[in-house]
Amino acid sequence: MALVEEIDYGTPSVHSDTMVTLTIDGEQVTVPAGTSIMRAAMEMGTKIPKLCATDSLKSFGSCRLCLVEIDGRAGTPASCTTPVGPNMVVRTQTPKLEQLRKGVMELYISDHPLDCLTCGANGDCELQDMAGAVGLREVRYGYQGENHFDSVKDESNPYFSFDPAKCIVCSRCVRACEEVQGTFALTIDGRGFASKVSPGMNESFLGSECVSCGACVQACPTATLIEKNVLAHGQPEHSVVTTCAYCGVGCSFKAEMRGEEVIRMVPWKDGKANHGHSCVKGRFAWGYATHKERILSPMVREKITDPWREVSWDEAIGFAASEFKRIQAKYGKDSVGGITSSRCTIEETYLVQKLVRAGFGNNNVDTCARVCHSPTGYGLNQTFGTSAGTQDFDSVEHTDVVLVIGANPTDGHPVFASRMKRRLREGAKLIVIDPRRIDIVRTPHVEATYHLPLLPGTNVAVLTAIAHVIVTEGLVNEAFVRERCDWEAFSEWAAFVAEPRNSPEAVEKISGVPAQTIVDAARLYATGGNAAIYYGLGVTEHSQGSTTVIAIANLAMATGNIGRPGVGVNPLRGQNNVQGSCDMGSFPHELPGYRHISDTPTRTLFEGAWGVSLDAEPGLRIPNMFDAAVGGSFMGLYVQGEDIVQSDPDTHHVTAGLAAMECIVVQDLFLNETANYAHVFLPGSTFLERDGIFINAERRVQRIRRVMSPRNGKADWEITQDLSNALGYPMHYTHPSEIMDEIARLTPTFAGVSYAKLEAVGSVQWPCNEAAPEGTPVMHIDHFVRGQGRFLITEYQPTDERSNRKFPLLLTTGRILSQYNVGAQTRRTENVVWHEEDQLEIHPADAEARGIRSGDWVRLASRAGETSLRATVTDRVAPGVVYTTFHHPMTQANVVTTDYSDWATNCPEYKVTAVQITPSNGPSEWQRRYSEHAGKSRRILADAAD
Amino acid sequence: MSPDKLVYMANQIGKFFASQDHADGSKAVDGIATHLRKFWDPRMRREIVAKVRAGEAGGLDPLPRRAIEQLAAGE
């Protein structure tokens, strides 16, 4: 294996219908009009020396190394900033150019420390390369002149260092931060010789606005900005292309390796989801794979109060299987079940649901998507006919109006947010519907045209009011609706939304959003050109989550914003493989490909392939499992890679359910909170240690590739297979590709997907089959999957979770950039420097009324429970609303969330909880007890395996 | 499983389907019954049916009640 080398064309590619032919060094080349000479030359394999240009950034023309001669033109223009012209004759190498380039390099080198042999970038330095390319042999100015050798290094960022002594002020970093990331954290301070790169107002990287995305590090041609890991270990020697295991953006990375050790993760330019960009998590936060707390041996215990005993794989698997069999014999076939993980691969989730359906013989399988995007599945299925976002990420480049509702892309989906921000800087308009003033409402060079700071729980009312404006002002795209949708359903819907109780004035009273803002936002969405809706868990995690998804789909249909690039309905998925785990039949009512378990032809197909008969009745969903456990009819659970105790709502109810069960098998990397209630622990492997497929939020099917052997000894699919075999349902896969082949045989939307196909084309978006051999970037182009689009009435039903005298504030929850979900991975990396603890955001007025200042400990209480954390006083949240994240187990924000849930899917209502905030002295009694309990249940007997 | 919780959930489902039906409610009743058949595990359906039969589902709204009676008749 070798390093995956990427060609740097110097300037970005250009799309044009006009092609231009020119001659470079005697050879003809044809490129789209507007392409730079530098890029045209590289297209034919000719490297023109360059320093300030790189193809992820617009050309800048500052280094003067890329000069060329053009027949009939005076002087030596820079090839990076000069576009090609028809019949142009260009020379890239002449004695004059050689002289000029040597002169430029001499100036650079005279102010550059010559410690090349011991420099971290040795072997990967463009300055070095260019010195060689231009034939630099002497530096006539000597090295004794004025220089920057004594500049102080900035080591504040945990992952990369900044050594200004090596900076050539090419400003690639500054431009990367602006153009690629959109954070504008860096500037060139000063002029001429005194000019230097500076984060913020002469701050350190850590103290500045920098979000540690790594774009500047990647763009830097020298060792000025460099990964600390490369400094510590040296250059990587081979690399493997894989996919980030954190969020639903699904960024492609090159895992750059030395042997089995990851040196760095570098975003891959050909990755179709990220086009060479990354965020701090995927780029840097993979150290958890080798964290000392990772469990590497299987463990069992009789009772959850016992310490863990390390055992062999055979013993652990055998024990788990015999317990499940015993429980089924005692309580019936339906008394056990499994939970698949959106963090595992599609092959692994497919196997877990197969084990439950074929091995356990019931349909008690669910997935963590239950608690995030299950309403997306229901709502989009009812209206459009399939449970998925309609677009690819590239679509945003054709969008004129972006509507973001209940999502916080800069924190949750940062790489996509960077694309979105770029489009907004180009002039697209932004509408944000969110209780909080999230970052994208106002960031450098981006400002939302309208922010609708609604009260948590009033999404349906606000969206229906937007529809009211669209219908009553005649802004419906009638031609589209008549051609593509069920006209009768539309008419009923239109009459409903037009009712006065759905008017902006009426909804202002419910939602707190000024009527005029609703009117303005509706007009902009309906008439501003291509309009696209992006939404997240702020939409789904409500008692009316499914209704909100339906309301979103209604808006897109009514305005004809569906079926072409630039428009659509786009759920931003939380975890890397939420889409895939849902696609793979992880829900108790459906088989892979969203086919209901009661559908006899589908069931017969699977029965034939699996050689068993399948139960035609739906099984239990996660919240129902806890209820059934407390009720005594559900006694055993196999949990793959999911921390339900920390991530599911109403912790007291969850733990009561778990404590009531007789056998819980947890398969994970760490002893998570759920493992505190487990009897068998099966150590899982990381995404670096196995092969498989993740499917991102745009339905993109992408490979993860094994770059090191599993430290725990087995890939996760092997563990499930072993368990199935021990249960008496045989599985004999030798590689995940065989599981993929089975999925393709049984699932029409995946019929064209195989490892060979992915090897050939990189990635595809499902449906991928005979009708769409190269996949489907945009769905519902000529007709909806269900035929006609279906409007449904979206009556607003206030949640029963209301503020009252005892609990006067509304709590809503979310996440931040540097941490991921329950934090099990990110908390075990240096990302903690950005977020050591969960904090409670509270408006100054509410804080003052309670005598609370920033940094104070406060008690957060609801009718479900209470916890303590520190407060941050900020007007980001409206009066009456408080906000926190749920990344840390000690805070356990879910102790206070309630068991209210979405009417259709039981997706919990995380986003609205009535609470009271009072000053406190520190962690609550419950937190102290919990911490003690967690400590106890994590004990492992020394040398037990001997 | 807490029967009150099932009644609460059935009422939630009932509200959605009620809003889709401006006629005599039979479309809503079908919608609710289908939803329960498609998404509720049989033991949950059995429990709520038993509750209704025993006259213990006092809090149940009329439309979901009709839907559950429809389920009961079918089982």
Ligand code: SF4
């Ligand atoms: S790491 Fe990203 S955000 Fe930070 S300075 Fe570099 S480009 Fe900007």
Ligand code: SF4
């Ligand atoms: S830090 Fe690197 S990229 Fe930035 S100006 Fe200096 S040499 Fe160029």
Ligand code: SF4
């Ligand atoms: S966490 Fe998401 S945005 Fe960040 S690198 Fe991974 S996939 Fe990309």
Ligand code: FES
């Ligand atoms: S590469 Fe063209 S001026 Fe620097």
